[in-house]
Amino acid sequence: MKSDIAISVSDLEKRFDQKTAVDRISFETRSGEVFGFLGPNGAGKTTTIKMLTTLLRPSSGKATVLGLNVVSEGRKIRERIGVVQQQDSFDQGLRTETSMDIYGFVWGVPKEVRKRRIDDLIQRFGMQEFRKTPCADLSSGQRRRLQVAREFVHDMDLLFLDEPTVGLDAIVRRNVLDFFKERVKGGLTIFFTTHILEEAEYLCDRIAVINHGRIIQVDSPQNLKRRFGSTKAVEFSLLEGTSAALEEKVRALEGVSKLAQEQSGSYRATTSKPEAVIPGIYRAAEGLRLTISSIYIAEATLEDAFISLVTDEETRK
Amino acid sequence: MNVYARLVYRNLRANLDRITVFFELIFPLFFIFIQGYGLGGIIPPFEVGGVTLSYPLFLAAGAVTLTVINSGTNAGTQLWFDRKNGMFEQILMGPFTRAQYILSIILATLILGLASSSLVFLIALPVLGASLSVTTSGAILVAIAIFLGTMFFGTFAIAISVALRSSETFQIVSTFAFFIFLFVSTVFYPANLAPAAIRAASLLNPLTYTTDIFRAGLFDAITPTIVLELGVLSVEAVAMFVVAVLAFRRIRV
Numbered sequence A: 001m002k003s004d005i006a007i008s009v010s011d012l013e014k015r016f017d018q019k020t021a022v023d024r025i026s027f028e029t030r031s032g033e034v035f036g037f038l039g040p041n042g043a044g045k046t047t048t049i050k051m052l053t054t055l056l057r058p059s060s061g062k063a064t065v066l067g068l069n070v071v072s073e074g075r076k077i078r079e080r081i082g083v084v085q086q087q088d089s090f091d092q093g094l095r096t097e098t099s100m101d102i103y104g105f106v107w108g109v110p111k112e113v114r115k116r117r118i119d120d121l122i123q124r125f126g127m128q129e130f131r132k133t134p135c136a137d138l139s140s141g142q143r144r145r146l147q148v149a150r151e152f153v154h155d156m157d158l159l160f161l162d163e164p165t166v167g168l169d170a171i172v173r174r175n176v177l178d179f180f181k182e183r184v185k186g187g188l189t190i191f192f193t194t195h196i197l198e199e200a201e202y203l204c205d206r207i208a209v210i211n212h213g214r215i216i217q218v219d220s221p222q223n224l225k226r227r228f229g230s231t232k233a234v235e236f237s238l239l240e241g242t243s244a245a246l247e248e249k250v251r252a253l254e255g256v257s258k259l260a261q262e263q264s265g266s267y268r269a270t271t272s273k274p275e276a277v278i279p280g281i282y283r284a285a286e287g288l289r290l291t292i293s294s295i296y297i298a299e300a301t302l303e304d305a306f307i308s309l310v311t312d313e314e315t316r317k
Numbered sequence B: 001m002n003v004y005a006r007l008v009y010r011n012l013r014a015n016l017d018r019i020t021v022f023f024e025l026i027f028p029l030f031f032i033f034i035q036g037y038g039l040g041g042i043i044p045p046f047e048v049g050g051v052t053l054s055y056p057l058f059l060a061a062g063a064v065t066l067t068v069i070n071s072g073t074n075a076g077t078q079l080w081f082d083r084k085n086g087m088f089e090q091i092l093m094g095p096f097t098r099a100q101y102i103l104s105i106i107l108a109t110l111i112l113g114l115a116s117s118s119l120v121f122l123i124a125l126p127v128l129g130a131s132l133s134v135t136t137s138g139a140i141l142v143a144i145a146i147f148l149g150t151m152f153f154g155t156f157a158i159a160i161s162v163a164l165r166s167s168e169t170f171q172i173v174s175t176f177a178f179f180i181f182l183f184v185s186t187v188f189y190p191a192n193l194a195p196a197a198i199r200a201a202s203l204l205n206p207l208t209y210t211t212d213i214f215r216a217g218l219f220d221a222i223t224p225t226i227v228l229e230l231g232v233l234s235v236e237a238v239a240m241f242v243v244a245v246l247a248f249r250r251i252r253v
Helices: A045-052 A074-078 A096-106 A111-124 A140-151 A170-185 A197-203 A221-228 A244-251 A274-287 A302-316 B003-014 B018-040 B055-084 B087-092 B098-123 B125-131 B136-163 B167-183 B196-202 B206-218 B226-249
Strands: A005-016 A019-030 A034-038 A060-065 A081-084 A158-162 A189-193 A206-211 A214-219 A232-238 A256-261 A267-271 A292-298 B046-048 B051-053
Touching: A005 A045, A005 A189, A019 A045, A019 A060, A019 A189, A019 A206, A019 A214, A034 A045, A034 A170, A034 A197, A045 A060, A045 A158, A045 A189, A081 A140, A096 A111, A096 A140, A096 B003, A111 A140, A140 A170, A158 A170, A170 A189, A170 A197, A189 A197, A197 A302, A206 A221, A206 A302, A214 A221, A214 A302, A221 A302, A232 A274, A244 A256, A244 A267, A244 A274, A267 A274, A274 A292, B003 B098, B018 B055, B018 B098, B018 B125, B046 B055, B051 B055, B055 B087, B055 B098, B055 B125, B055 B136, B055 B167, B055 B206, B087 B098, B098 B125, B098 B136, B098 B226, B136 B167, B136 B206, B136 B226, B167 B206, B206 B226
Parallel strands: A034 A189, A034 A206, A081 A158, A158 A189
Antiparallel strands: A005 A019, A005 A060, A206 A214, A232 A267, A232 A292, A256 A267, B046 B051
């Protein structure tokens, strides 16, 4: 019978000399879900992936992947997983299409299957224009596309994605994420790390937030936003465009922790008391004879929840 | 298909630069045809293992064994490229073991060593062909010499590739090390006529035994010491293989 649990981790720890990179983490992921792993740089995300993909041996604790022990059954695990690493990986002496073909060959994929899949993937990832280009001559974005596409030449039950969309433009990134979603509908399980929180929100069914090697929370993106997105923001625009004097006055308002200007030209004032801040912004604008053209309370984003979780953790430490 | 065959095929396709391989073949041919004939006029024929050889012939046989050093460099380069380009970790996260991966590099190196030495040998035939008398036992000795020599220098290059952190350092150190191996050996001159210090150093050098065994097989100049030389070369090749495997197991990912 197929297990409902894809990954089970219990008190998993990894130490490098005196440094603890992953500190007794425990979590489970279900088959057929996209499980996100979010954390600041150096939080322990990649080390966790390396242990789950059997590249690194845990210092202590237990982990099973697809019901198999990561220490004693590494080879069996690796036969059933795919990995897109955070770092580039490519065969510099080969052309794009050939490198996909040889990668499939190494995995033991039959020739006819390789050909069909590679043609599909090249089409799907928009790689036609560089299918004959040597890997060494590809741009970083093209190389990343190749790296992601190449992993789908072979079969797998579980895919580890470590920051897979780094270097991709917005359109390609959305295309890649939609491709992942399709594969998940087809039964694939994905373990996904990213620093782009919109991606996690778009793709993940559940998210674990990790900081300093420890898991702080595991929940759905919606619940994380609801529970920890208490810090909100007031977004407003001026008819006159921008005003340095108004910026100074808004920053001085009680409850405003941060004021930033968005690309659109509007302002975003981060605050835990938006209802109290709005009248203050109006008064400041009137005093400067400026006109507010729009003002509203922005909904908490996953980023707000993430920042809140991580900064709370830092404060507690 | 067998997992080793798949990995070896990949190593040969993905990590071997055709231009580099081309120049690695040119290099020994340059010695054979330019240096051999250039110095042949001023160096009189001399005796090696009971057989009198002209200098071009002596050098041609030595130059063929140069290919084992070139193939060895390729083993280190294969591993270096894979580490630099992220394919080392990518392969190890696939359905392969570290042992399979490292053995596949050594196998690819052996194939390359045997193929390139055969090719150089064929091209050098106009020089060598003059007095070739290869017996069955001689052919076996030739094959063993190339096999063990490639094994030693391949695993040596893997070991230094693991130990060094930048490709530039790897290139400089391997070139310097192979330069010493080359000139403190019997490739260019018979070591028994060299000063005592060089003669002693050449007795530690696996390229000396590779070349001596190769020449002995090629010119049917087999002496009683050949068994001892085979033994020393085998021990050195196996020892270096163990060192390379131990070094490889310590690579941190």
